[in-house]
Amino acid sequence: MRTPFSLVARGRATVARLWARPPADRPTVHLSGHPWHRFDRLALVGRRPASAGPGGEHRSRLRTPAIDFCDHRAYQIGDDPRWIDWNVYGRLGTLQVKVTEAEERLHLFLVLDCSASMDWGEPSKLGRAVEVVAGLAYIGLRQAAVVRILRLGEQLHALGPVTGRTRFPEVLRFLASTAPGGCVALTEELARLPATLPRGAHPIQPLVILVSDLLVAEPSELGRAFDALLSGGADLAVIHLLSLQEEAPDPLGEVELVDAETGEILDIGLNLETVEAYRDRLSAWLGEIERLCAQRDLRYARVRTDRPLDSLLIEDLRHVQLVR
Amino acid sequence: MLFLAPLALALAFVLPVSIFLLHLLRGGRWRVRVSATFLWAGLAPSVAGHARRRLPRLTLLVLLQLGAAALSGLVLARPATPLDEPVQHVVLVLDASASMQATDVRPSRFEAARTRALDALSHLRPEDKVSLVRAGPSATLLASGSPDEVRETLYRVQAGDGSGALREAIALASQLAAHTPGLLERILVFTDGAFPPLEPIGALAAPVEFVPIEASPDPGNQAIVNVQMRAQPSFPDRRVVYIELANLGAKPAMLPVGLLDAATGREFARPVVELPANSTGRLLVELPTELSRLSVVLERSQHDALPLDDRVEVDTPLLGTRSLRVLLVSPTPTALQQALEAIPTVQLAVVAPDAYPVAGSGAELTVFDSFVPSELPRSPSLLVNPPVGNRLLPVLGTFTAARLTLAETGHPLLRGVDLAALSGTSAKRLARVPWARPVVATVDGPLILEGHHRGFPVVVFAFDPASSGLDKSLAFPLLVSNAVAQLSAHRSGLAVSPGEPVELPAPSGARALLVRPDGRRQRLEPAGGRLWIRETERVGRYLVLDEANEQVVLASFSVNLFDRAESDIRPRGDLAPLPATLPAVADPAGELSVREWWRLLTAALLVVLGIEWLVFARRG
Numbered sequence: 001m002r003t004p005f006s007l008v009a010r011g012r013a014t015v016a017r018l019w020a021r022p023p024a025d026r027p028t029v030h031l032s033g034h035p036w037h038r039f040d041r042l043a044l045v046g047r048r049p050a051s052a053g054p055g056g057e058h059r060s061r062l063r064t065p066a067i068d069f070c071d072h073r074a075y076q077i078g079d080d081p082r083w084i085d086w087n088v089y090g091r092l093g094t095l096q097v098k099v100t101e102a103e104e105r106l107h108l109f110l111v112l113d114c115s116a117s118m119d120w121g122e123p124s125k126l127g128r129a130v131e132v133v134a135g136l137a138y139i140g141l142r143q144a145a146v147v148r149i150l151r152l153g154e155q156l157h158a159l160g161p162v163t164g165r166t167r168f169p170e171v172l173r174f175l176a177s178t179a180p181g182g183c184v185a186l187t188e189e190l191a192r193l194p195a196t197l198p199r200g201a202h203p204i205q206p207l208v209i210l211v212s213d214l215l216v217a218e219p220s221e222l223g224r225a226f227d228a229l230l231s232g233g234a235d236l237a238v239i240h241l242l243s244l245q246e247e248a249p250d251p252l253g254e255v256e257l258v259d260a261e262t263g264e265i266l267d268i269g270l271n272l273e274t275v276e277a278y279r280d281r282l283s284a285w286l287g288e289i290e291r292l293c294a295q296r297d298l299r300y301a302r303v304r305t306d307r308p309l310d311s312l313l314i315e316d317l318r319h320v321q322l323v324r
Numbered sequence: 325m326l327f328l329a330p331l332a333l334a335l336a337f338v339l340p341v342s343i344f345l346l347h348l349l350r351g352g353r354w355r356v357r358v359s360a361t362f363l364w365a366g367l368a369p370s371v372a373g374h375a376r377r378r379l380p381r382l383t384l385l386v387l388l389q390l391g392a393a394a395l396s397g398l399v400l401a402r403p404a405t406p407l408d409e410p411v412q413h414v415v416l417v418l419d420a421s422a423s424m425q426a427t428d429v430r431p432s433r434f435e436a437a438r439t440r441a442l443d444a445l446s447h448l449r450p451e452d453k454v455s456l457v458r459a460g461p462s463a464t465l466l467a468s469g470s471p472d473e474v475r476e477t478l479y480r481v482q483a484g485d486g487s488g489a490l491r492e493a494i495a496l497a498s499q500l501a502a503h504t505p506g507l508l509e510r511i512l513v514f515t516d517g518a519f520p521p522l523e524p525i526g527a528l529a530a531p532v533e534f535v536p537i538e539a540s541p542d543p544g545n546q547a548i549v550n551v552q553m554r555a556q557p558s559f560p561d562r563r564v565v566y567i568e569l570a571n572l573g574a575k576p577a578m579l580p581v582g583l584l585d586a587a588t589g590r591e592f593a594r595p596v597v598e599l600p601a602n603s604t605g606r607l608l609v610e611l612p613t614e615l616s617r618l619s620v621v622l623e624r625s626q627h628d629a630l631p632l633d634d635r636v637e638v639d640t641p642l643l644g645t646r647s648l649r650v651l652l653v654s655p656t657p658t659a660l661q662q663a664l665e666a667i668p669t670v671q672l673a674v675v676a677p678d679a680y681p682v683a684g685s686g687a688e689l690t691v692f693d694s695f696v697p698s699e700l701p702r703s704p705s706l707l708v709n710p711p712v713g714n715r716l717l718p719v720l721g722t723f724t725a726a727r728l729t730l731a732e733t734g735h736p737l738l739r740g741v742d743l744a745a746l747s748g749t750s751a752k753r754l755a756r757v758p759w760a761r762p763v764v765a766t767v768d769g770p771l772i773l774e775g776h777h778r779g780f781p782v783v784v785f786a787f788d789p790a791s792s793g794l795d796k797s798l799a800f801p802l803l804v805s806n807a808v809a810q811l812s813a814h815r816s817g818l819a820v821s822p823g824e825p826v827e828l829p830a831p832s833g834a835r836a837l838l839v840r841p842d843g844r845r846q847r848l849e850p851a852g853g854r855l856w857i858r859e860t861e862r863v864g865r866y867l868v869l870d871e872a873n874e875q876v877v878l879a880s881f882s883v884n885l886f887d888r889a890e891s892d893i894r895p896r897g898d899l900a901p902l903p904a905t906l907p908a909v910a911d912p913a914g915e916l917s918v919r920e921w922w923r924l925l926t927a928a929l930l931v932v933l934g935i936e937w938l939v940f941a942r943r944g
Contacts, residue, residue, distance in 0.1 A: 117359040117360055120357070120358070120359040121359070125359075213359065215359060215360040215362075217360075217362040243359070246359060249358075254354075255354045255355070255356045256354070256355045256356065257356055257357075257358050257361050257364055258355055258356065258357045258358065258361075259358065259359075259360055259361040259362075260357050260358060260359050260360070261359075261360065262361075264361050265355075265361075266361045266364055266365060268364060268367070268368050269368050270368075271368075273368075274367050274368040277367045277368070278363060278364060278367055281363055281367065282363055285363060
């Protein structure tokens with residue numbers, strides 16, 4: 001039972017936390033002090049050909065005339081004789097052509113879920129999501145990718161396209177102004193996303209990275225939204241944020257649970273059995289999300305908000321081969 | 325069990341009830357924000373229909389909180405239990421006179437008195453109040469508080485080298501006792517009884533009980549009680565020292581007396597004086613011409629319990645023949661002129677008041693008889709019989725001295741003077757002036773005053789020696805001689821008694837540093853062009869040095885006991901208890917004779933809160 005005397009200390013901590021929390025219209029995170037240079041050696045890994053044209057630093061699957069040697073293969077009719085490696089012919093007596101690797105520009109779409117449910121947990125999921133997006137944008141800009149950032153809130157805010165690492169401060173300013181955006185229909189917003197993608201002479205196949213808590217009651221709806229994105233040719237990756245408090249809630253007795261996003265109130269008695277049942281349900285729901293992503297061959301990273309940003313980007317995202 | 329603040333007892337009821345109501349009204353239902361409720365839906369039966377107001381479960385936490393709340397109210401109500409005996413206020417008066425340093429009681433009478441005082445403290449309870457008064461040259465309140473607090477001060481207090489103001493100390497103790505109505509006051513005086521009968525103290529707010537030290541009835545003490553230097557009448561250039569010795573014991577003594585040059589430590593004479601029991605002896609020794617400071621040492625015998633009065637040190641400046649220029653301004657100079665001319669060092673000039681001021685007289689001391697100029701000279705002055713109408717000492721009338729009410733018996737002005745001769749003298753009633761204080765006074769007004777006017781010492785005789793017949797008595801020339809010695813003390817070295825404040829002219833362009841006989845140092849800050857040294861309780865040599873160059877001695881003086889009454893260390897005082905003469909005042913609050921329990925309850929409250937915190941922390 002939570003009681004007045006015991007609540008003095010906890011109440012003091014709560015007051016301190018509320019006191020420290022900035023108003024909703026002010027930036028919720030401070031990004032300028034982070035040592036971003038730690039991510040200089042990271043690079044995003046795309047599964048589609050880079051479509052923003054040559055000149056980037058994104059390693060392409062296209063084997064085009066270039067200076068970066070990649071491999072040898074047997075000469076085939078139609079190959080340009082200029083690429084025949086005559087040294088190999090001199091030693092082996094067979095015609096082999098040099099295969100080189102091209103570097104192209106990448107279209108990078110970073111989709112940040114700014115719904116009210118993201119403004120929850122300690123540390124806040126939204127704050128950590130903003131940092132993750134900033135880190136990915138930094139890596140992308142260093143690769144000379146074309147970076148766009150979309151904030152899914154009550155209103156859609158977009159930044160970009162931006163290219164070049166000199167634009168990173170602009171990205172930070174944009175992200176620093178991020179505030180929780182109330183109730184967001186994530187599946188609908190994602191389904192509308194293909195329409196917002198730029199269209200040119202050639203269809204672009206952007207790398208879309210969704211950073212969200214994916215709190216959708218029906219995972220199948222989420223699957224349909226993913227399908228819509230994939231059908232547009234996007235290379236989709238999902239970073240699923242989960243807070244410690246979501247994983248391990250306290251048994252609190254009889255409480256009124258208030259949905260952070262919808263405001264819905266649920267009267268419930270929270271005892272050890274209820275919390276255990278919640279954990280089972282959460283586990284099943286997470287498994288469903290994971291299965292849904294695996295079916296679509298999406299790169300899916302579930303990360304806890306209390307993980308340090310460096311560990312999250314360097315270890316967790318490398319583990320799912322989103323960066324290398 | 326009593327409650328000194330019974331209204332606060334209501335809190336002991338209100339606080340637990342408030343906590344109980346808080347639990348009841350809150351119904352144990354908290355509103356908790358979660359990221360999404362769909363993960364929780366249907367996991368447990370809804371409690372939406374449950375009654376929100378339910379009796380709280382009596383868990384350990386709730387019980388601890390109710391206990392802490394009840395204890396809080398109880399603490400504020402100040403519970404107390406009446407004591408079997410009322411709270412006491414004991415005022416300890418510790419005799420710190422020189423006689424308390426006598427060693428007939430090992431290690432000393434003062435240490436024995438300290439032990440007795442500590443013993444008295446050990447019988448007091450923590451709630452009793454104790455005050456500690458030291459009867460040194462003046463009465464001083466050293467500490468006041470609980471027995472433990474006063475015990476620390478008692479360990480540090482030291483005996484003095486001078487007289488003991490026992491009467492003033494008892495009066496001070498009575499005042500302290502009067503400030504604690506409702507307590508059982510007692511005044512305990514720890515003394516050796518070696519003091520003359522106390523003068524009437526006045527009304528006492530508490531009974532006085534003397535705690536005598538088990539001193540020997542005849543401890544034996546030989547003392548140097550007086551040292552005077554004078555010129556030989558036949559050879560004015562030669563100086564002789566007059567030494568008065570006393571054997572204050574029941575056995576005769578052969579006393580070797582060492583006379584040393586204090587500057588070099590060389591002994592130049594060692595006469596032996598034989599003194600019968602309870603007798604006084606005198607010694608006259610011619611001084612070497614170059615001697616500037618004389619040290620007289622009495623060889624201590626086994627029947628000498630007080631070493632303090634066995635050694636003295638005096639300045640012996642070169643006097644010369646008639647070297648002190650004195651100007652007597654008098655219409656009828658007969659008696660004063662004879663008294664002044666009898667002083668070997670005085671070179672006297674006499675003028676009538678009409679002829680004053682005398683240009684180029686160079687007088688170092690001016691005696692005004694029945695005349696006061698509009699402005700005193702810039703040198704010491706002796707005013708005798710101030711006339712009516714003078715502006716310096718307004719005369720309000722005349723009176724005939726009856727019984728003396730004030731006489732500083734140890735004052736240098738009165739040394740050797742039989743004060744009985746002053747009774748019946750006709751004197752002027754002088755208005756009170758800020759620069760002078762009475763030394764001898766009657767109920768009608770002062771007879772002898774001393775002070776400083778514009779920085780120079782002044783002595784006033786309010787009586788007319790000729791008209792009252794005083795000039796025929798032996799006291800008059802002694803009084804005049806003492807006054808001249810007092811007023812020219814700066815010239816022939818100061819004679820200071822223990823505890824007597826010393827005033828010196830402030831040095832120009834130098835910072836003064838005082839070095840006491842025990843080696844303690846003190847920077848002296850000048851005030852009004854003078855240096856005041858108030859702590860002179862230790863006998864010995866006091867040096868005023870230049871702080872910048874401590875080799876330079878700006879001034880020096882010696883403090884010697886020279887107090888026959890204090891050297892007589894035989895118990896003789898009346899140590900019968902003195903009853904309280906003021907009616908006891910009841911304590912208006914009536915709440916002091918109890919033992920309060922709030923400290924214990926506060927500690928219990930903190931323990932309960934700590935346990936409650938631990939229980940909560942362990943439950944997460």
